[in-house]
Amino acid sequence: MLQVINLVKEYKNFRAVDQVSFEVRPGEIVGILGPNGAGKTTALRCIAGILRPTAGNILINGYDLGSDQARAKGGLAFVPELPSLYELLTVEEHIRFVAMCFDKIEFFENNIDDLLNRYQLVSKRRDLVATLSKGMRQKLAIACALVHNANVFLFDEPVIGIDPQGVAEFKDELRAAKAKNATILISTHLLDTAEKLCDRVIILARGKTVAYGTLAELQTLQHMEGESLENIFLELTDERSKAPVLFDV
Amino acid sequence: MNAAKPLFYLTFRTSFNAIKRAITTPRRLISLVLFTVYYFVVFMRPGMMGGGRGFPGRGPGMLPFPTYEVIDGVAFAVFALLSIMMLGGIASANSNFKPADVDVLFATPISPRVVLVFRMVRDYLITLLVPLLIALLGIRPVRMGWEAIFRGIQDPHAPTLALRYATISWILMAMGWITLTYGISLRVNRSDRDSTKTRRQIGWAISLVLVAVVSYIALQASKGGDVAALLEISRSPVLRLPLFMATFATEFTISPLSPHPTSSAFMGLAGLLSVIMIGLIMAFRQVDWMYDQAAIRAVQYVATQKNRGDVAQHLAHQAREGKYRGLRLKFLQNVRMSGPWAMLWREMILVPRVMLGMTILFTLIALFINVLPIMLPKDRDMMPGYMILMMQAITVFMVALAQAQVGFLEVLRRVDLQKPLPFKPSTTVWFEILAKGLTPIFPCVLSNIVIVVIRPDLWTFSAAALLLAPSAGTLITACVFLVTMLFPDIEDPMQRQFWVLLTMLCVVIVGAFPTGLFIVLLAVGTPVIAASLAAALLASGIAFLIATVSGGLYANFNPGE
Numbered sequence: 017m018l019q020v021i022n023l024v025k026e027y028k029n030f031r032a033v034d035q036v037s038f039e040v041r042p043g044e045i046v047g048i049l050g051p052n053g054a055g056k057t058t059a060l061r062c063i064a065g066i067l068r069p070t071a072g073n074i075l076i077n078g079y080d081l082g083s084d085q086a087r088a089k090g091g092l093a094f095v096p097e098l099p100s101l102y103e104l105l106t107v108e109e110h111i112r113f114v115a116m117c118f119d120k121i122e123f124f125e126n127n128i129d130d131l132l133n134r135y136q137l138v139s140k141r142r143d144l145v146a147t148l149s150k151g152m153r154q155k156l157a158i159a160c161a162l163v164h165n166a167n168v169f170l171f172d173e174p175v176i177g178i179d180p181q182g183v184a185e186f187k188d189e190l191r192a193a194k195a196k197n198a199t200i201l202i203s204t205h206l207l208d209t210a211e212k213l214c215d216r217v218i219i220l221a222r223g224k225t226v227a228y229g230t231l232a233e234l235q236t237l238q239h240m241e242g243e244s245l246e247n248i249f250l251e252l253t254d255e256r257s258k259a260p261v262l263f264d265v
Numbered sequence: 266m267n268a269a270k271p272l273f274y275l276t277f278r279t280s281f282n283a284i285k286r287a288i289t290t291p292r293r294l295i296s297l298v299l300f301t302v303y304y305f306v307v308f309m310r311p312g313m314m315g316g317g318r319g320f321p322g323r324g325p326g327m328l329p330f331p332t333y334e335v336i337d338g339v340a341f342a343v344f345a346l347l348s349i350m351m352l353g354g355i356a357s358a359n360s361n362f363k364p365a366d367v368d369v370l371f372a373t374p375i376s377p378r379v380v381l382v383f384r385m386v387r388d389y390l391i392t393l394l395v396p397l398l399i400a401l402l403g404i405r406p407v408r409m410g411w412e413a414i415f416r417g418i419q420d421p422h423a424p425t426l427a428l429r430y431a432t433i434s435w436i437l438m439a440m441g442w443i444t445l446t447y448g449i450s451l452r453v454n455r456s457d458r459d460s461t462k463t464r465r466q467i468g469w470a471i472s473l474v475l476v477a478v479v480s481y482i483a484l485q486a487s488k489g490g491d492v493a494a495l496l497e498i499s500r501s502p503v504l505r506l507p508l509f510m511a512t513f514a515t516e517f518t519i520s521p522l523s524p525h526p527t528s529s530a531f532m533g534l535a536g537l538l539s540v541i542m543i544g545l546i547m548a549f550r551q552v553d554w555m556y557d558q559a560a561i562r563a564v565q566y567v568a569t570q571k572n573r574g575d576v577a578q579h580l581a582h583q584a585r586e587g588k589y590r591g592l593r594l595k596f597l598q599n600v601r602m603s604g605p606w607a608m609l610w611r612e613m614i615l616v617p618r619v620m621l622g623m624t625i626l627f628t629l630i631a632l633f634i635n636v637l638p639i640m641l642p643k644d645r646d647m648m649p650g651y652m653i654l655m656m657q658a659i660t661v662f663m664v665a666l667a668q669a670q671v672g673f674l675e676v677l678r679r680v681d682l683q684k685p686l687p688f689k690p691s692t693t694v695w696f697e698i699l700a701k702g703l704t705p706i707f708p709c710v711l712s713n714i715v716i717v718v719i720r721p722d723l724w725t726f727s728a729a730a731l732l733l734a735p736s737a738g739t740l741i742t743a744c745v746f747l748v749t750m751l752f753p754d755i756e757d758p759m760q761r762q763f764w765v766l767l768t769m770l771c772v773v774i775v776g777a778f779p780t781g782l783f784i785v786l787l788a789v790g791t792p793v794i795a796a797s798l799a800a801a802l803l804a805s806g807i808a809f810l811i812a813t814v815s816g817g818l819y820a821n822f823n824p825g826e
Contacts, residue, residue, distance in 0.1 A: 027456050027561065061560060064372040068557035070457075089374035100364030104279040104286070110369075113278070116271035117373035144282060160369065 023072035032058040034223040045200040047210035050220035056203040064094040093161035097173040103146035118164035150177040171202040211245040221253045268379045338499040344511035351442040362559035371556045392439045434514035437537040444544025451551040454558045474507040605696040612700035628708040631660040635712035650726035657730040664705035665738040669745035672701045691816025702739030709734040729797035736804035743811040744771040750818035779804040
């Protein structure tokens with residue numbers, strides 16, 4: 017269970033996230049959408065305990081991230097956009113390190129082969145991270161997120177650079193995690209993916225929530241019955257007018 | 266300890282893998298062995314073998330000052346120098362987190378307090394090595410100096426005792442600096458509004474202290490520069506108060522020799538321990554800001570961190586943020602150069618854009634150091650002439666090395682753009698080397714104009730310097746390119762440091778040939794212009810040879826491997 021209550025994050029004179037509230041229940045996938053600079057990554061980084069919120073509360077499995085960080089983070093897995101990894105660790109060492117941080121070394125030892133297999137990392141297990149391609153790095157980051165048996169997952173643009181097979185497997189992984197009652201928050205620009213995968217979406221623009229709910233609720237709210245998530249998104253974020261004309265025939 | 270286990274694991278594995286990576290290919294291993302042998306022969310052996318030749322006639326026993334004051338002055342000078350070195354990083358202790366720390370470590374349940382303690386201890390251990398490194402680089406003069414200042418002391422145990430106290434002082438002072446640096450850094454780098462103001466205030470305060478200290482030293486030294494005056498300066502409150510950490514450390518170091526050993530030791534110890542306590546309290550009170558700061562810096566400066574020391578990438582990053590517009594010289598933009606000469610044109614455009622500040626700085630330094638020798642009295646034979654050559658060699662070395670190291674990183678990055686150009690790889694390499702190697706001509710020409718105006722009688726040396734500068738610059742640049750091709754892992758900071766060290770070694774070895782020829786020719790009475798011409802031809806020949814070898818390596822270079 018993830019609850020975000022009145023989250024605010026300011027950088028000097030700039031408010032990147034402004035009074036954002038939502039919750040993600042167990043067994044639910046919520047998509048966090050928005051144009052570039054809307055505050056999605058900042059919000060996710062606050063929830064992951066990387067950035068210190070200026071105001072607001074974040075509860076992970078009922079534990080307040082501000083006052084009980086260790087317990088709150090204990091059940092959380094975060095996959096950042098284009099993750100920066102420890103280049104000089106091998107693939108296996110990297111996953112082991114994350115498992116050690118979460119004190120789940122036994123889980124790691126029992127599941128490492130399966131995990132490497134699932135993400136086609138077996139042949140790379142003794143290679144340095146520095147030698148991996150962009151897609152393989154992303155797979156490693158996802159493998160690291162799964163190594164400590166978390167039940168709350170944060171994904172920031174998780175499928176960038178992954179091949180179609182990897183994307184399909186990742187989607188299966190998400191559905192499987194959802195079936196196991198995991199709480200999943202995913203930030204993406206792929207609106208059709210969000211439409212198919214997410215139970216609810218939260219749309220941010222300039223740090224503020226402009227819509228929050230299921231697709232049906234958003235359609236009703238915007239009087240756009242039958243419209244796709246993409247159209248609703250463009251309408252809400254005023255991006256349609258800004259879209260460049262690539263081919264003027 | 267259990268909570269820090271993953272951090273120990275991470276540090277050990279990354280260090281181990283980095284070392285393993287540095288020595289697992291024969292090319293890297295051979296280079297490492299070469300470098301170690303060179304380092305041992307040049308820096309270590311003379312000091313270890315003992316019985317160095319020393320400087321006859323400069324016996325340390327001749328020091329005419331009370332020894333206690335000399336020791337006090339030397340100890341303060343050393344601690345003050347170390348303090349000033351550490352003062353530079355006082356607002357940025359928290360900036361050396363890697364982007365991977367942000368993406369991987371910070372999202373784990375490991376307490377920020379554990380991470381803070383771990384990093385403090387790690388930084389502290391590294392800091393403790395600083396004087397050791399300085400001592401290793403000059404072990405022989407350090408030992409001579411140490412023996413010299415204690416020559417007048419009756420007590421034979423004094424040097425050992427003072428060394429022990431100095432060691433304890435350094436251990437405490439380093440800890441004081443580390444804790445204080447973390448405390449201040451965490452305070453001034455917050456993402457809230459107040460921190461910018463505090464950061465500015467601390468920056469001004471540090472600058473004022475430094476300016477006051479330097480101005481005071483310069484002012485006092487100008488009145489009379491003998492050793493007694495220097496000792497007097499070192500005891501002044503103008504230095505002792507702002508450099509309080511060095512004062513405490515000095516007080517403790519010299520306490521065994523002091524007339525009041527107990528009070529002296531207590532004062533020094535109490536001062537150092539108080540600073541450590543203050544630093545620790547400041548740091549731990551703000552530990553919750555640590556991840557926030559590191560994450561923001563990682564986002565803002567990810568390119569800077571990744572490309573540390575890479576000016577071009579840094580400026581590109583600045584330009585993307587709209588903070589840098591780039592210098593546009595219209596007269597250069599209209600110049601027409603075709604074929605491989607276009608690479609020279611590109612360099613003429615890029616050098617002022619990428620290295621304008623550095624070029625101006627180097628030109629000023631070059632002017633200063635090149636004009637310095639001609640201020641010597643005229644009756645000193647032709648000594649200033651040789652000094653001019655030496656100073657200009659230093660200028661060429663500095664400019665060419667800086668230019669090449671920055672430029673060739675770009676060459677590696679732009680290989681996909683450059684390789685399809687219609688030239689042979691060796692042609693591309695030669696023109697790349699030439700383009701960067703000719704840059705040092707500018708400060709040299711300027712310096713020599715000034716020299717000839719002030720001392721027309723030294724024109725032969727100026728002409729010789731101008732003959733040597735382009736070829737020496739090209740040779741140094743060729744060495745950098747060769748090493749770059751041998752160690753192209755530019756994204757790995759450890760490999761990059763190794764690359765810098767090997768470049769120096771290559772320049773020393775290769776440069777010995779034309780330098781040796783020049784010295785031999787002068788020794789047999791050849792006119793300086795003829796000797797410089799011969800040395801310049803040899804240097805250019807070697808540079809061309811290296812360019813040809815590098816061309817082969819460049820042809821096979823694939824950035825993806």
